[in-house]
Amino acid sequence: MTKEIIINASSAQTRVAITEDGNLVDFFVDYPENRRTVGDIYLGRVARVLPGIKAAFVDIGMPHDAFLHFSDIGQNTKQLQEMLGDEDSDIDDDDDDEPGTKSRVQQQPAREAAMPKLQKGQEILVQITKEPVSNKGVRVSSSVSLAGRFCVLLPFDGKVGVSKKIYDQRERRRLRNIARSILPPKYGLIIRTVARSQHEESLKEDLSNLLKTWEEIEATAKSENPPSLIYQDLNTTSSVIRDLFTPDISKVFIDSKKLYKQIKSYIQLIHPELSDKIEPFKSRSSIFDVFKIEEQIKSLMGRKVPLPSGGYIIIEHTEAMVVIDVNSGRYAKNKEQELNSLKTDLEASREIARQLRLRDIGGIIVIDFIDLEEDKNRKKVYDELKKEFRKDRAKVSVLPMSDFGLMQITRQRIRQNIMQTMKEVCPYCLGTGLLTKHSHLLYDFEDWLKKFKRSSKERSLIIKCHPVVALKLKEGKLKTLTKLQLKYFMKLKLVEDESVPPGQIKVFSKSSQKEFTEQLS
Numbered sequence: 001m002t003k004e005i006i007i008n009a010s011s012a013q014t015r016v017a018i019t020e021d022g023n024l025v026d027f028f029v030d031y032p033e034n035r036r037t038v039g040d041i042y043l044g045r046v047a048r049v050l051p052g053i054k055a056a057f058v059d060i061g062m063p064h065d066a067f068l069h070f071s072d073i074g075q076n077t078k079q080l081q082e083m084l085g086d087e088d089s090d091i092d093d094d095d096d097d098e099p100g101t102k103s104r105v106q107q108q109p110a111r112e113a114a115m116p117k118l119q120k121g122q123e124i125l126v127q128i129t130k131e132p133v134s135n136k137g138v139r140v141s142s143s144v145s146l147a148g149r150f151c152v153l154l155p156f157d158g159k160v161g162v163s164k165k166i167y168d169q170r171e172r173r174r175l176r177n178i179a180r181s182i183l184p185p186k187y188g189l190i191i192r193t194v195a196r197s198q199h200e201e202s203l204k205e206d207l208s209n210l211l212k213t214w215e216e217i218e219a220t221a222k223s224e225n226p227p228s229l230i231y232q233d234l235n236t237t238s239s240v241i242r243d244l245f246t247p248d249i250s251k252v253f254i255d256s257k258k259l260y261k262q263i264k265s266y267i268q269l270i271h272p273e274l275s276d277k278i279e280p281f282k283s284r285s286s287i288f289d290v291f292k293i294e295e296q297i298k299s300l301m302g303r304k305v306p307l308p309s310g311g312y313i314i315i316e317h318t319e320a321m322v323v324i325d326v327n328s329g330r331y332a333k334n335k336e337q338e339l340n341s342l343k344t345d346l347e348a349s350r351e352i353a354r355q356l357r358l359r360d361i362g363g364i365i366v367i368d369f370i371d372l373e374e375d376k377n378r379k380k381v382y383d384e385l386k387k388e389f390r391k392d393r394a395k396v397s398v399l400p401m402s403d404f405g406l407m408q409i410t411r412q413r414i415r416q417n418i419m420q421t422m423k424e425v426c427p428y429c430l431g432t433g434l435l436t437k438h439s440h441l442l443y444d445f446e447d448w449l450k451k452f453k454r455s456s457k458e459r460s461l462i463i464k465c466h467p468v469v470a471l472k473l474k475e476g477k478l479k480t481l482t483k484l485q486l487k488y489f490m491k492l493k494l495v496e497d498e499s500v501p502p503g504q505i506k507v508f509s510k511s512s513q514k515e516f517t518e519q520l521s
Contacts, residue, residue, distance in 0.1 A: 002250050007237065007263075008287050009256035014237050017293045018244065024296040025391075026244070027358050029421055030236035037128050038414055039233030041144060041217060042066075045226040046122045056118050057137075058126055061227035064137030068126060072141035073118070123226050131415040146210045146217075147233075149242055149270045150195035150203050151179075153210040154188030163193040171196060178203055184211070194246050206270070241266065245274065253291075255281040300358055300418065307351060311344040315355065317419065321364035324352055328370055338377065341370040345381045353388030362394065362413020371405040382407070428501045436503040438472040445505050446484060452516070453488050460491040460510040466502040470494055 001020055008015045018026035030036065042060040049056045057065035118124070130139035146153040160179045162172045175191045182204045183189050195203060217231045224230065234242060241263055245252065254260040260280045268275045281287045288294040299305065306312050307329075314325040326348040328340060352367060372378050378401040385407070389396040394412040401407045415421075425431040436444075452458075463481075465473070473481045473494060485492050493510065500506055507516040 003248055004250055004291075005240070005245065005252040006281075006287060006291050006293060007252070007254045007256070007259065009237075009254070009259045014256075014259070015288070016237055016240050017288070017291070018240075019291065019293070022292065024293055024300070024358060025354065027297065027300065027418065028236050028240055029418065031421075034421070036233070036236045036239065036415070037131055037138065039128065039147065039239075040229060041125065041127045041231040042140070043221050043224050043226045043228050043230050044124055044126050044140075046118050046120055046124060049118050049120060058124060058140060059227050060126065060138075060140070061229070062132075062137060064132065064135075066126060066128070066138045066140040067136070068124075068140050068142070072129070072139075072143065125221055125230070130413065133413070133416055145190075146213055147192075147242075148206040148210045150192055150198055150206045151210060152190040152192060153207065153214060154190065155214050157188035158186060159188045161188075161190040163191060163195075165193045166191075166196050168196075175203075182207055187211075192243075194243075238263075238266070245271075247274065249274075249277060252278045253281045253287060254278065255287040300355075301422070305351060305355060307344065307347045309343060309347060311347065313348050313351060313355075315359075315361075321366055322361050324365065324367045326367065326369045338373055341372055342377045342380065345369045345372065345377075346384050349381055349384040350388055353385060353392065356409075356411055357392055357394075359418045360415065361417045362411045365409040365411060367407045367409065369401060369405045369407060372401075385409075428503065438469055441469065441503060441505065442472060442480065448507075449484060449488055449490070453490065458509050458511075459489070460493075461516075462493045462495055462508040462510050464495045464497045464500055464506040464508065465504070466498060466500050467496045468502055469500075469505065470496045 002022075004019050006017045006019065008017075012031075014030040016026075016028040016030070017024055042058075044058040044060040044066065047057045047059045047065050054070040056068045056070075058068050060066050124142060125144060126140035126142050127144045128138045129141050132138050143157065144155055146155070160176055160183065162175050162179075166172055166175070175195060178200050179189045179191055182200070189207065191203070213231070220230050233239070237259070241252075245267070252263070254263060257280065260278070264275060264278050267278060281290075283290060286294065288297070303315050304312055305315065311329045312327055314327070316323045316325070326345060328344045348367075348369065355361070356365065369381060372381070382398065382400050386398055389398065392411075394414070396412070397410045399408045426433075429435055463473075473479065476483075481492055481494055484490070491510070497506075504517075508514065509516070
């Protein structure tokens with residue numbers, strides 16, 4: 001399998017595509033004005049503590065306060081307070097209780113014991129774990145971690161772990177022993193998948209860089225006042241190179257000289273044996289056109305995705321979840337309906353797993369597969385989907401197919417999906433995809449005009465509407481607008497305005513210019 005990373009950089013955005021045998025399997029977009037914030041560390045101040053929802057809101061200087069769930073507050077809260085020099089904090093340390101006496105936490109009911117003693121106005125160091133989605137603020141955790149090329153440093157957690165994707169038990173033991181030998185006391189470390197087969201010196205150098213970074217963070221946190229940004233993690237492009245540029249990548253092509261030099265020097269520093277795989281792309285044609293990625297991105301944006309045998313899937317986004325519908329289309333290779341449905345469902349399983357990765361769709365996902373009668377066939381679809389999700393870096397949970405052919409999935413959501421990143425809500429339909437029919441809009445306007453005449457002495461109005469609505473008001477031998485003037489004995493002046501949504505009519509007083517649109521809606 002040929003696996004490649006293709007990077008297209010411009011002044012407006014940087015796009016990163018990962019392909020397998022020419023097929024797009026991962027896609028990332030990095031905007032200068034909307035940079036990646038996951039991994040950033042802030043010194044914040046607790047704004048509100050809400051025990052009812054087991055969460056607190058922390059002011060970190062963003063438009064919306066950050067959401068901190070009690071489960072995301074580790075046992076490190078007291079250590080954080082000590083680091084910040086807050087000796088008067090009301091945080092209990094159970095280890096300080098005198099022998100023979102019960103801890104205050106032990107005396108409390110189990111539900112209250114889980115609640116950390118946060119106070120309004122308290123300073124706290126937090127790290128962003130999820131980017132803002134819609135009108136929700138970022139989600140944060142006080143369990144701070146620093147990701148490097150081969151390791152993840154846990155400053156307040158003494159555990160040592162090895163990535164579950166390293167399956168060789170002998171290699172796991174080797175890496176765990178190295179981690180314990182190089183790790184300073186009171187620190188924790190997680191060995192990443194890319195550390196497989198690496199020498200001790202590589203891990204030690206990576207850990208040394210992370211420890212230096214943490215010392216700088218500690219010093220900054222002590223000197224700053226909340227809310228303030230203490231540490232900024234890598235942007236999307238750099239984090240993709242750090243996390244996904246592994247030995248199984250055949251080539252990395254970059255069409256920007258500046259970005260090529262940056263990435264080349266970074267890889268030469270941390271992984272010199274891979275630096276020969278990085279190549280500048282020199283051509284007058286667009287790099288994404290040459291590698292046939294642009295056409296794959298266009299299909300990525302559509303709600304309908306074709307399947308190899310003629311079926312297709314429909315992907316619909318709602319406020320609460322994403323719904324995917326599987327259809328057989330014109331596919332009917334066999335007379336046996338069950339076999340036809342099974343083949344389409346298996347193809348859909350592979351494509352759905354790929355689309356969720358590509359579009360970075362998270363949260364609750366419900367898939368409506370084509371109905372299957374036999375339990376063994378339902379299990380085949382379930383197993384196929386689980387097998388495909390093993391390639392996904394995000395955490396995915398899958399429930400077996402129900403009798404109705406529905407399958408429920410939850411996928412880890414860290415940032416906005418690609419559709420939310422690259423698209424804006426339509427100002428006309430406000431994301432519904434529907435506009436009021438012109439005939440119904442005119443009916444509503446006439447009904448309002450009838451009521452308005454009874455309640456107001458205004459007899460001369462200005463009607464502002466979109467040109468397509470104005471066309472409706474002008475049609476007929478006797479224009480609709482003229483009919484309304486004659487029927488209600490009012491003078492109506494029509495003004496075409498493209499800034500007015502097609503599903504709306506704005507009404508103003510001709511004499512005072514007062515707007516009556518709110519009354520109309």
